[in-house]
Amino acid sequence: MKVIVDSARCNGHGECVIEAPDVFDLPDDSDVALVRDEFPDGARRAAVERAAAMCPVAAILIEG
Ligand code: SF4
Structure with missing residues (x-):
């Protein structure tokens, strides 16, 4: 499995970090996961x- 965040779509609200904090991060100074x-x-x-299902803008892609 490969995980990708589409930085052009991400709005940085962090739902993915809540669901899978070991896979996603949202640094304090960033608005992109x-x-x-x-x-x-x-x-x-x-x-x-x-996390992908929770993402409001469908920015998380899972390959494989
Ligand atoms: S849930 Fe989606 S929009 Fe929100 S920070 Fe994660 S990737 Fe970005």
Whole structure:
């Protein structure tokens, strides 16, 4: 699984960080989420999928 945040879509409200803080990060000085772990373990899939579902602008892409 590869996780991507589309920085052009992200509005920085941080729902993804709440769902999967080990995979996503929103630095204090940023309004775009970063991917902390681009290739998370398969055990994290449910949390990443929840984050993608919660994202209000569909900025989270999951490949594989
Ligand atoms: S939930 Fe979506 S819009 Fe919000 S910070 Fe995460 S990627 Fe960006």
